[in-house]
Amino acid sequence: MFFLRKKLVPLMVLVMAIFIFAACSSEDESSGASNSSSGSTLTTILERGELVCGVNDNLTGFGVVNSAGEFEGFDIDFCKAVAAAILGDSSKVEYVPLTASARFEALAANEIDLLIRNTTWTASRDRDLGNDFTVPTFYDGQGMMVKASSGYDSIESMAGTTVCVLQGTTTELNLDDRFATNGIPYTPLTFETNDPLQAAYEEGRCDGWTTDKSGLASKRAGFSNPNDHVVLAETLSKEPLGPLTRDNDSEFYDVVQWVVFGMMQAEESGISSSNVSSMASSPSDPGMARLLGVGFDGGEAPDFSFGIEADFMQNVISQVGNYGEVYDRHLVPLGLTREGSLNAQWTDGGLIYAPPFR
Numbered sequence: 594m595f596f597l598r599k600k601l602v603p604l605m606v607l608v609m610a611i612f613i614f615a616a617c618s619s620e621d622e623s624s625g626a627s628n629s630s631s632g633s634t635l636t637t638i639l640e641r642g643e644l645v646c647g648v649n650d651n652l653t654g655f656g657v658v659n660s661a662g663e664f665e666g667f668d669i670d671f672c673k674a675v676a677a678a679i680l681g682d683s684s685k686v687e688y689v690p691l692t693a694s695a696r697f698e699a700l701a702a703n704e705i706d707l708l709i710r711n712t713t714w715t716a717s718r719d720r721d722l723g724n725d726f727t728v729p730t731f732y733d734g735q736g737m738m739v740k741a742s743s744g745y746d747s748i749e750s751m752a753g754t755t756v757c758v759l760q761g762t763t764t765e766l767n768l769d770d771r772f773a774t775n776g777i778p779y780t781p782l783t784f785e786t787n788d789p790l791q792a793a794y795e796e797g798r799c800d801g802w803t804t805d806k807s808g809l810a811s812k813r814a815g816f817s818n819p820n821d822h823v824v825l826a827e828t829l830s831k832e833p834l835g836p837l838t839r840d841n842d843s844e845f846y847d848v849v850q851w852v853v854f855g856m857m858q859a860e861e862s863g864i865s866s867s868n869v870s871s872m873a874s875s876p877s878d879p880g881m882a883r884l885l886g887v888g889f890d891g892g893e894a895p896d897f898s899f900g901i902e903a904d905f906m907q908n909v910i911s912q913v914g915n916y917g918e919v920y921d922r923h924l925v926p927l928g929l930t931r932e933g934s935l936n937a938q939w940t941d942g943g944l945i946y947a948p949p950f951r
């Protein structure tokens with residue numbers, strides 16, 4: 594009896610272990626609806642043949658649906674660039690419009706692969722929300738727009754006013770920092786989306802509209818008479834905006850990060866959509882050859898592929914352009930001058946800088 598028990602107990606433990614392992618494995622496979630069994634978003638995108646990008650659909654210049662019903666903008670072009678790099682085709686993107694408050698949950702819940710929606714990199718978002726910021730594509734800061742006729746000319750002059758602000762944003766938090774901490778009384782009027790917020794501002798239900806300065810430039814340009822509105826000179830915060838992937842998804846994270854860096858490097862190296870094919874057939878230096886995934890001076894092409902085709906940057910640059918082309922296409926029309934700003938190249942005193950392709 595004792596011997597029987599001695600043999601049976603380990604056997605039962607083994608059987609239980611197999612059951613527990615099987616149950617855990619099947620749970621793993623069924624969770625993460627849109628991810629492949631390996632859990633890598635890169636593999637999922639390659640298998641699916643499409644990138645699912647979470648974006649804004651209401652911010653001209655960054656992410657908006659145009660009159661032809663197509664998504665366009667600065668952020669949209671980075672979705673296209675990632676699709677061009679992974680799938681060789683910038684049109685293979687499904688865009689999912691998201692509000693500011695819904696965006697992080699959509700990424701964590703696997704509803705999208707990538708979030709590119711004028712989203713600010715902050716410590717708590719990095720720490721708490723199950724996502725990873727890749728690299729800022731636009732260095733912004735928070736501003737305040739008022740009606741020109743109001744006479745407000747500084748934040749201090751706005752004591753006792755009502756300020757319109759969007760929920761689930763850094764804007765909401767910075768607003769309180771700036772007013773409450775400095776003893777300036779104010780009333781926030783918060784909204785889930787921009788359209789009712791804009792209506793409230795236009796109807797005079799709030800005295801100021803605060804958000805990223807790029808957003809204010811976009812909204813101001815959309816008014817029938819932009820000169821009726823003034824963006825105050827003060828910048829209330831730092832708002833580095835850029836793409837986010839899920840935590841612990843490093844293959845895909847690397848692709849997104851190096852596509853953005855590649856676009857920055859292409860601009861620095863003078864490679865654009867109009868000359869990329871001639872640069873690829875005769876690169877002028879080894880660094881350019883590495884960026885474009887070709888050999889230099891008759892040498893072997895380097896393996897610089899991040900799990901995708903080695904010449905991925907050729908697809909990105911020919912189909913979408915370098916960083917400067919994307920900036921000029923979407924942000925210059927909003928009056929967001931690059932020269933002298935943080936978004937100038939590092940060689941011009943800005944922060945747009947790619948680590949070496951080596």
Ligand SMILES: N[C@@H](CCC(=O)N[C@@H](CS)C(=O)NCC(=O)O)C(=O)O
Pocket residue numbers: 649651652692693710711712713759761762763764785786787788804805807808809832834
């Ligand atoms: N960058 C800030 C603000 C992002 C944000 O939602 N901005 C507003 C105004 S620029 C927006 O996108 N509005 C469009 C909408 O929600 O309809 C953040 O990440 O929290």
